[in-house]
Amino acid sequence: MIAALNLPSFLWLWKIAAWSMGLSLCAYGLLGVTGAWLLVSRSAHQPRPWWLRPLHYGIGGTMVGLVLLLLAIGIVGTLGHFGSLGHSAHLPVGLLVVGLTLLSAWSATQISPERPWARSLHLGTNLVLLVGFICVSLTGWTVVQKYLP
Numbered sequence: 452m453i454a455a456l457n458l459p460s461f462l463w464l465w466k467i468a469a470w471s472m473g474l475s476l477c478a479y480g481l482l483g484v485t486g487a488w489l490l491v492s493r494s495a496h497q498p499r500p501w502w503l504r505p506l507h508y509g510i511g512g513t514m515v516g517l518v519l520l521l522l523a524i525g526i527v528g529t530l531g532h533f534g535s536l537g538h539s540a541h542l543p544v545g546l547l548v549v550g551l552t553l554l555s556a557w558s559a560t561q562i563s564p565e566r567p568w569a570r571s572l573h574l575g576t577n578l579v580l581l582v583g584f585i586c587v588s589l590t591g592w593t594v595v596q597k598y599l600p
């Protein structure tokens with residue numbers, strides 16, 4: 452039991468990272484679907500269900516929380532294991548993903564008929580974020596291999 456706890460020392464932490472990442476990707480997919488619905492209902496001047504916008508907002512907030520959790524896990528785990536940061540491309544890619552996520556959430560709060568640029572910014576950031584998510588998963592999975600027995 453004790454050996455299982457400290458042998459692959461930080462494996463449990465990276466398992467939480469993998470699960471949070473899976474949830475983040477699910478959240479991203481749901482945001483894509485509910486976001487597309489928001490966009491179609493607006494451009495076609497159709498009524499949207501009252502719960503659609505709060506749902507999109509709620510899932511968005513959850514995704515921001517998950518990404519910040521991943522950042523915290525990554526920094527705490529890396530400092531705990533190496534005592535320093537910056538061991539691979541995973542660090543810059545991770546920071547980029549956190550930045551894009553915060554930019555997306557901020558741009559969402561700016562969306563209004565008076566600020567059409569906020570919509571484009573929100574959509575643009577989210578497309579780049581998809582690429583970022585894929586890169587951070589690949590680089591994260593690569594560094595996890597170092598911890599596997």
Ligand code: HEM
Pocket residue numbers: 479480482483484485486487489490493504507508510511512514515552555556559560562570573574577
């Ligand atoms: C980071 C978390 C996110 C938050 C807090 C958020 C929030 C919002 C808000 C408040 C709106 C405006 C809704 C309205 O017009 O009434 C919106 C629109 C939209 N969002 Fe998000 N969102 C997030 C992430 C995403 C993601 C990841 C995607 C795509 C995968 C996405 C796609 C869209 C689309 C397509 C629209 C409609 C834009 C339009 O009407 O032109 N959102 N979002």
Ligand code: HEM
Pocket residue numbers: 465466468469472518521522524525526528529535536537538539541542545546548549587588591592594595597
């Ligand atoms: C939004 C997603 C993520 C963010 C923001 C993030 C962020 C970070 C950061 C900032 C570090 C410190 C890197 C360094 O200083 O070299 C780190 C380390 C690490 N992350 Fe992530 N991460 C994410 C996703 C993942 C995923 C999906 C995995 C794999 C399951 C993962 C596994 C790791 C591992 C194993 C390390 C230790 C680095 C090493 O040994 O070189 N991360 N993460």
